[in-house]
Amino acid sequence: MNGIHDLGGMHGLGPIEPEADEPVFHHGWERRAFALTLAAGAGGAWNIDMGRFARECMPPAEYLATGYYEHWLYGLERLLVEQGIVTRDEIAARVDQARREDGA
Amino acid sequence: MTWRILKAADAEAVMRKGGSARIDADLAARFRPGDAIVARNINPPGHTRVPRYVRGRRGRIDRDHGVFIFPDDHARDGTQTPQHCYSVKFSGRELWGPDAEENHFVYLDLFDDYLDPA
Amino acid sequence: MSDHDHERLSETEIRVRALESLLVDKGLVDPAALDILIDTYETKVGPRNGAKVVAKAWTDADYKARLLADATAAITGLGFTGRQGEDMVVLENTSQVHNMTVCTLCSCYPWPVLGLPPVWYKAAPYRARAVIDPRGVLAEFGVALPAETEIRVWDSTAELRYLVLPMRPVDTDGLSEAELAKLVTRDSMIGTGLPLSPAELARAAE
Numbered sequence: 001m002n003g004i005h006d007l008g009g010m011h012g013l014g015p016i017e018p019e020a021d022e023p024v025f026h027h028g029w030e031r032r033a034f035a036l037t038l039a040a041g042a043g044g045a046w047n048i049d050m051g052r053f054a055r056e057c058m059p060p061a062e063y064l065a066t067g068y069y070e071h072w073l074y075g076l077e078r079l080l081v082e083q084g085i086v087t088r089d090e091i092a093a094r095v096d097q098a099r100r101e102d103g104a
Numbered sequence: 105m106t107w108r109i110l111k112a113a114d115a116e117a118v119m120r121k122g123g124s125a126r127i128d129a130d131l132a133a134r135f136r137p138g139d140a141i142v143a144r145n146i147n148p149p150g151h152t153r154v155p156r157y158v159r160g161r162r163g164r165i166d167r168d169h170g171v172f173i174f175p176d177d178h179a180r181d182g183t184q185t186p187q188h189c190y191s192v193k194f195s196g197r198e199l200w201g202p203d204a205e206e207n208h209f210v211y212l213d214l215f216d217d218y219l220d221p222a
Numbered sequence: 223m224s225d226h227d228h229e230r231l232s233e234t235e236i237r238v239r240a241l242e243s244l245l246v247d248k249g250l251v252d253p254a255a256l257d258i259l260i261d262t263y264e265t266k267v268g269p270r271n272g273a274k275v276v277a278k279a280w281t282d283a284d285y286k287a288r289l290l291a292d293a294t295a296a297i298t299g300l301g302f303t304g305r306q307g308e309d310m311v312v313l314e315n316t317s318q319v320h321n322m323t324v325c326t327l328c329s330c331y332p333w334p335v336l337g338l339p340p341v342w343y344k345a346a347p348y349r350a351r352a353v354i355d356p357r358g359v360l361a362e363f364g365v366a367l368p369a370e371t372e373i374r375v376w377d378s379t380a381e382l383r384y385l386v387l388p389m390r391p392v393d394t395d396g397l398s399e400a401e402l403a404k405l406v407t408r409d410s411m412i413g414t415g416l417p418l419s420p421a422e423l424a425r426a427a428e
Binding site for chain 2 (some may be wrong): 250251254259260268304305306308311357372376377378379380406
């Protein structure tokens, strides 16, 4: 697709800003999102090319404003829902529960 | 659809095995190293791995990597179409115009279906 | 980071936690498997693997020839195999040619030899600029090459994964493979950096 992910040659995206001595993961949730994506991918409901396409479908403004593992989370949720493995309502309900448990 | 749960005991082995996209198929290649090609101007709404910056541009086959799963079909419905995948060389000036630096080349890995003879 | 970013990331943390608990409760993922995946890529697989490949190529001409002819076999032979590195190509830097790798479309990277990619490699600025302004990118990394050096940028658009074989630094005669491996930086194997000189390594250790 002619999506936002197809970035080669684009201008205006700013400096590269490499971080010195960067850790592999910056947040605990990144670790979980990484592992969940790999484990769910091993489930066999989709292949790696379908996995990439799901991320490519992220709304462009969101894609540019969010980090890498947020793209993975978007793709994972999208695939799980598309394949009928979980529903949006189930996710929403679980998020509400987690928020309550968090005391937020 | 049968889901295969990844068990802890298998996790490392599964990662070490990986999942090569290479297909062991005796398939004739459309191109040979040295051939001049032009990348097709295709704009599929689904998944593809031919970036916009190279479509319609002229390049040269640098290497035939062999036969691999064609990603566009695989993403669409899991079909494993075997196709040759080539390393294709493009000059910076071909891609970005006459003001681009000399001495700058971009190599992309492109499938048979992304290419036409020039 | 702005307050807005903090809020968004706390939301994301909650969302990930919720998704994990949902998938575990449905019997679709094994939480112990998740821990192993994290541990593998956080602590066990990383650029020290690629540095061993490079150091061996620098000291063993026969290995280097095999590496350039069939990188997959030569790298597998050292025990570095697995996901996102099943089909490898090694690119040799010379005094005439400098190689740089990128994945403009996503973040494809040779995990078994370099581990997981750094944030900058996966982010939009590098992915956009590497193919159109490689010298500008190298300048941002503090690398200045002579104008006559040919720059080759390799966009990993398929399932081949690329490892740059940097040039062996001068004044390294007599160093062991293990000592040479310490000079090989991750960025030098992506092509956005050069290996350390022995003097630079000594200074970094101070």
